[in-house]
Amino acid sequence: MPTGTLKITTTEAYEAIPVSGVSYAVKNKQGAVLYNGLTNENGESAVMKLDTLPAVLSLAPNPNIRPYTVYDVWVSKPGFVTLNYLDVYILDGQQAIVPVNMEPLTEGMEEERTIVTPPPLAALPTPPQLQTAPADMPDTAQGAPEAAVLSHRADTVVCSLCGRPFSAHEVQSAPVTTQVLPSVIIPDYITVHLGTPGNTSAANVRVRFIDYVKNVTSHEIYATWPVNSIIANVHCIVTFAVNRVYTEWYRARGFNYDITNSTTVDQYYRHGGQIFQNISQIVDGIFNVYARRIGFRNPYFTEYCNGTTATCKGLSQWGTVTLANRGLTPLQILHNYYPRDLALVTGPTGTVTESYPGSSLTLGSSGAAVRRKQLQLNRIRANFPLIPAINNPNGYFGADTQNAVRIFQRSFNLVQDGIIGRSTWNKISQVFTAVTKLAELGGEGERIGLSPTPPTVVIRQGSRGADVIHAQFLLDYIAQFYPDIPAPLMDSVFGASTTNAVVAFQRRFGLTADGVVGPNTWNRLYEVFRTVQGQVPPAPTPTPVPPAPIAPPYPGLLRQGARGESVRTLQQMLNKARIRYPSVPLLTTDGIFGPNTANAVRAFQRAAGLTVDGLVGPITWAALSAIWVS
Helix, strand or coil: CCEEEEEEEEEECCCCEECCCCEEEEECCCCCEEEEEECCCCCECCCEEEECCCHHHHCCCCCCCCCCEEEEEEEECCCECEEEEEEEEECCCCEEEEEEECCECCCCCCCEEEEECCCCHHHCCCCCCCCCCCCCCECCCCCCCCCCCCCCCCCEEECCCCCCEEEHHHHHHCCCCCCCCCCCCECCEEEEECCCCCCCCCCEEEEEHHHHHHHHHHHHCCCCCCHHHHHHHHHHHHHHHHHHHHCCCCHHHCCCCCEECCCCCCCCCCCCCCEEHHHHHHHHHHCCEEEEECCECCCCCCCEECCCCCCCCCEEHHHHHHHHHCCCCHHHHHHHHCCCCEEEEECCECCCCCCCCCCCECCCCECHHHHHHHHHHHHHHCCCCCCCCCCCCCCECCHHHHHHHHHHHHHCCCCCCCCECHHHHHHHHHHHHHHHHHHHHHHHHHHHCCCCCCCCCCECCCCECHHHHHHHHHHHHHHCCCCCCCCCCCCCECCHHHHHHHHHHHHHCCCCCCCCECHHHHHHHHHHHHHHHCCCCCCCCCCCCCCCCCCCCCCCCECCCCECHHHHHHHHHHHHHHHHCCCCCCCCCCCECCHHHHHHHHHHHHHHCCCCCCCECHHHHHHHHHHHCC
C-alpha cells in the first residue's frame, strides 16, 4: 500500500517560540482516530505514516482522479485557539507538514477555528489562473510599468485606505506612483490580502516571504513532481511575488497590501495551509533567486497557468513535468516558455544581512562564520531546549556543533546532515532574528516607560507624542503573535500605518473598528499584551564571550632546545591544533622545546601537509596561527 507521512509543528511568533504539550489527533474521514499525542519541547509531533494512493497518479493530468488521500487534524492546548484542519492531503512518498501557528486565546476570541485544505490548483478541472502581465521595464527606464490586462477580475474594487470604489477597468488604470522601489529586494515579510482586491472585508496577513513561497508552491502543484519541475515552478512563484513588491502594484494604487491570494489576479496562498517537506527544503535554498531579462532591472512577470484546462502565454505547470522528465534543467524549462535571455539572479534580503560565506560549514571547519553560527544556535536553544548546547563556541566545528545543527535541522524540517549549507545558514539566521526580536521588543517596552495601567487619553490619526509611542509599541509586540495585525511604524506619529494596525486589532478582538484608540481599545491592548507577553521565555543572561584571540607575532626560528615564552605560546597553539588534528599529541606548556614538542611539531606538519622537519619556521608558525585565531 502506498504511504506518505505527516508531521505537525506548533510554534508562535513567527517560529520564535515552540509550543510544547499541544494535544494532536489525526483522523480518517470516517472519524476514527489513527494517531494522537503531545508535541515535544521543540513543538514537534511524531512523524506519522498514512495510507494514500500511488504517486504515479499525480504525474499526469486527469481531473477525474484524486491522487491522494485526505485526513483531518485536530490540535489543542489550554490558553490557545483550538484548530481543526480538514482534508489535509497525503501524497505517496512525501512528508506533509502542518505548520500550526498557535494563537494565544484571550477573552472574546473564538475558541475554535476550522481550516479547510483545498486540493492543489493543478488538480482542479478548471482552475482560474493568473493572467496579469505588466510590461517589462528596462534598466534605464523610470516610473511604474504599464498597466496590466486583467482577463479575470472582480466587478468592483475598493481602495482600503481611501474607501473609493474602483471599477474593474480602473484597477489597471488607477493613478499610480511614478517610482518603483529603488532596487529589487527579497522582502523578509509580505502582506497578503485574503480575497479579491474588491473584498474589503477580507483580512490582510503578514507572512514571512519564505513561508509564503512554500505555501503557494504546496497549493499550486504536486510535491511528487520531478525536482527540476518543482524548482522551475518555485522560480516563477518567487519572481511573480517579487515583481508585485518591486512595482508596488497594489500599494501604488492605494491598497495596504503587497499581493492577494485570489487566483483571478495573483497566486494561491492558503493561510494556515499545509506544506510539503521536499518543497520546503527546495524553497529554503532558492527563495531569494528570481528571474529577470538581461539588461532589465525588474523581475520578469512570470505569467503561468496549469496548461491543460487553462492556457496562457507563459509557463504551463503540467508542461514542466514533461520537460523535467526529458532532462531539462530548471532554467531550460523557463526558456521554453519565456524569452531566452531570461537569467536567474540572487537578490538581497530585507533584514537578514548576514551573507552565506560561499561554502558549507562542516565537521572540521573553523573561523568567524562558524563561531557566529555557534553563538546563534546557543541563543536559539534558549527557546528550543532540545537543541544541545555548544559549550565552547570557539569557531571550531566539532561533534557538539554538528549535533546541535542536526537537531536544529530536524526541528525546522531541513535535511538532517549536520552541515551548515546555504539553506541551514539562512534558516539559522531567520530563527535567530525572530527569537531576538521579541527580546528587543521587551527591552523597548522598558525604554519607553510603558505605564502599568492603560492611559485614558484618546488618540487618533494625526496625534503625536508619548501616548502614540505606547500604542505603537503594544501593537508591534502583539503583531508578532497575530499575523493579521500589521506592525506599525514606531515614530510617535499616528499615521496611516498606525491606523491600519489599530483597525486590524479592533477587528481581531471584537471592538468597533474606527481606528481610534479610546478607553476600550487601550484596555484591550493591555489585556492582549499581558497575555502574549506571558508566552515569551525569559532571555538568557548573556554569557561573556571572550575576545577572539590575536595571532602572536612570529618569534623567529624555533627548534629543539629552545626555551621561553615563545615556546610556551607554541605549545599552546599545538594543543589547540589537536582539536582539528587529533594525531598531534597533548603537550605540557612548560616553555621547553624538548623531544615531545618536536614530535608534536612533526605530527602537526604531517597532518597539515607541510614539510615535516620538526622546525618551526614562518610557514609552520603561520599555519598554527590560523588555527589559533579561528
